Amino acid sequence: MQLGIEPTIHPQVEHRNCRFGAYTEIGTMSFLENTVLDDYSYCGQFCFFQNAEIGKFSNIAAAVRVGPTRHPTDRPTQHHFTYRRTLYGFDDRDDEDFFSWRTDQTAWIGHDTWLGHGAIIMPGVTVGTGCVIGAGAVVTRDIPAYAIAVGVPARVVKERFPERVATALQEIAWWNWPHHLIKSRLPAFTGSAESFVEQYAGSREGG
Numbered sequence: 001m002q003l004g005i006e007p008t009i010h011p012q013v014e015h016r017n018c019r020f021g022a023y024t025e026i027g028t029m030s031f032l033e034n035t036v037l038d039d040y041s042y043c044g045q046f047c048f049f050q051n052a053e054i055g056k057f058s059n060i061a062a063a064v065r066v067g068p069t070r071h072p073t074d075r076p077t078q079h080h081f082t083y084r085r086t087l088y089g090f091d092d093r094d095d096e097d098f099f100s101w102r103t104d105q106t107a108w109i110g111h112d113t114w115l116g117h118g119a120i121i122m123p124g125v126t127v128g129t130g131c132v133i134g135a136g137a138v139v140t141r142d143i144p145a146y147a148i149a150v151g152v153p154a155r156v157v158k159e160r161f162p163e164r165v166a167t168a169l170q171e172i173a174w175w176n177w178p179h180h181l182i183k184s185r186l187p188a189f190t191g192s193a194e195s196f197v198e199q200y201a202g203s204r205e206g207g
Helices: 096-104 163-172 179-184 193-200
Strands: 014-016 031-037 048-054 107-109 147-150 155-159
Touching (some): 048 096
Parallel strands (some): 014 031, 031 048, 048 107
């Protein structure tokens, strides 16, 4: 199998109101709603994304949950009969204001991120570019770029690179390079981040 401009969507995937970029792949038995999965990003099997913006080159393992929808904890009951009213014959219209509020709680996943198996990213949270989120972590607050976060709730335990390297990578923004340029510079991606930064810092090519 080779990925291409059209997204690769494996069997038994359900998606609603989504946009998929080039060279994307969605694992079997996944569900996506109100989600953008940008170029070169992929997810494994059994993933569940709602109200999510996912950047380029994101690596998402199996059984990851992004943007689990919230129940109305401020109401007398949390049950969804208060907003899925037609389901129970309580009204001829559902609570569209509540559904709109849910949709607005967008989870943002940056470029070149890695979300480990079974991780949960809560609504409205930003996972910065270059982050690693450990398997089984529950991310309840923003994680800065190029940090490694693990645990429940997730906490930053390490920075991937020194600040100067992380800053330079974001300025280079290689994820915006065109396909042919990434292909021609493939050897540079297999070396160290430091050597990559030394080679391309300040370069405007492809950016």
